[in-house]
Amino acid sequence: MTRPTRAWHPDQIRERLRRQLADVEYTPGLGLLCVLGAVTGTLCGLLILGLHTVIDWWRGPGALLLGLDGTRLHEASAPIRLLVPLAGALIIGALITALLKPPRQTGIASVIERLVYHQGYLPIRTAAVEFFTAALAAASGQSVGREGVAAHVGAASGSWLGGRLQLPNNSVRTLVGCGAAAGIAASFNTPLAAVMFTMEVVMMEYTIASFAPIIIAAVAGALTTYNLTGIHPELFAAEPGLHGMTELPYIVFVGALMGLAAAALTRATGWLTDGFSRMPVMVRMGLAGLAAGLLALPYPQTLAPGFDTINLALASELGLGLALGLGLAKLATAAMATAAAIPGGVILPAFVIGAALGSALGAAGGMLAPSHASDPGFYALIGMGAMIGALLHAPLTAMVTLLELSDRTELLLPGMLALIPALVISRRFTGGDSIFQMLLHRRGLDYRNDPVSQYLRRASVTATMNRSLAVIDDPIDPDGLRQRLVKRPVEWLLLRRPEARVTLLRSAALMRYLSAAEEDEDVGLPEAVAVRDIPGKRLDAVAIDIRATLQEAHDQLQRTEADALYVIRRQAGEGSPVFGVLLPEDIERAYHP
Incomplete structure (x- = not known):
């Protein structure tokens, strides 16, 4: 035993x-x-x-x-x-x-x-x-x-x-x-x-x-x-901040230009991704490496570790011409590298682009209004936040990153002021997609981010399924099954048929059929009952793994056009155990209780 x-x-x-x-x-x-x-x-x-x-x-x-x-x-x-x-x-x-x-x-x-x-x-x-x-x-x-x-x-x-x-x-x-x-x-x-x-x-x-x-x-x-020590990068931001309120319109203007730069990086990456998709991996990466090498001839700073270049911009050591050229060169090489799928990330290059272009705009502002302009290093910080927020469409991430890296809380107000026009303009010229969403769309993928999909991805079939289930064979032994259901009542019966079809039937329908057969003296209770002889609604069911989310369950119902799902744990060897039943209305109730 x-x-x-x-x-x-x-x-x-x-x-x-x-x-x-x-x-x-x-x-x-x-x-x-x-x-x-x-x-x-x-x-x-x-x-x-x-x-x-x-x-x-x-x-x-x-x-x-x-x-x-x-x-x-x-x-x-x-x-x-x-x-x-x-x-x-x-x-x-x-x-x-x-x-x-x-x-x-x-x-x-x-x-x-x-x-x-x-x-x-x-x-x-x-x-x-x-x-x-x-x-x-x-x-x-x-x-x-x-x-x-x-x-x-x-x-x-x-x-x-x-x-x-x-x-x-x-x-x-x-x-x-x-x-x-x-x-x-x-x-x-x-x-x-x-x-x-x-x-x-x-x-x-x-x-x-x-x-x-x-x-x-x-x-x-x-x-x-x-x-x-030595593993974490640091920003060495200059202490002077916003010169005065008269600079606020110019900060908005700087933010707008950062939005254009972010949109240019996103659009250029998308265009290059389409072109590179038809090339072998070696060819597209070779082209990206060649572009990096060619642009490093006039701008060697594009090859430096990112935070080294950023700190030069924060220290106002680049100058207008070098900062502008470096920012544009880095934008071109970052678009090439990202489109070619060179392993790494686009965020640090975007920081460099924002710092360089921000420094250039700060230097230009200082030339236009020397007595009312802040240090170019200040605009480098503002450019970094606006650029990364507009590129990722993640304003909170941009502001918090700047605050943590620079430890400058006074950046919050001007940073937010530059970030909003940058984000609005970037969305306008990219169709509302961040650079990562654009890359997914270029691969033919659609990221569903509506509230229903979000909820269904967070919920598991285990928390929603109906566990009131018994697994039986077809044809049915009526006497043995009745004793089993009287001892342990369940709502659903999962019938494994000889042709390997799986059918769900409510146990109440079976009990009604057995009671009616006993009362009919001419018919009596047969020794075996086939599912097709039982009046009542039968559901065709397909299997889904117990680890699945409700989003997977919903997609599988749509894909297979099944009436229901039965939840199993797939395993090698003997048959997979059945844990419960999931109907479309169960998924609906999970989101609309």
């Missing part, structure tokens, strides 16, 4: 925890998710330490492979500045071609895509390849930032943890957000900005169910790397 499974058995405990995580609006489920967020953040912080170790190696001993011998790339001779970006891009292209299968997508846009179309499951192989190739991209002077790989590696760590624990897909999605936030926080020591970025750009929602664990993960990621 098989012993009953005890309540404290590990399998029972895991199943109970999964059920709690399926409904994260419920306090115990949210608490568990916060604990898992802390674990994800710590794991991600350790990975970011490894990432920076690889980047430092490429910029140190590994630089010999790129032709550098104790010289920083942007300080090297013209031939080196031309050839190293080209060689680095070709090496990256070769590695990606050899190690990844099409479509070979990386970066933040890929994380968003996996959240929408793959329930947050990110391939570890892709993250590992990006881990090393993004470090090579940074060392070879490509116009990419490290925030893309930090977010992708962090998101992959959260996805891996959720997959290992076999968590519901809605919880996996949240852990992916936790990993993305932790990666950025650990890399830049900006936990609050990382949280805002994840909520505004990656998750595109604000709920307590995701907000709380993402905050915990960002703090854990930042604390993991906090005590290590």
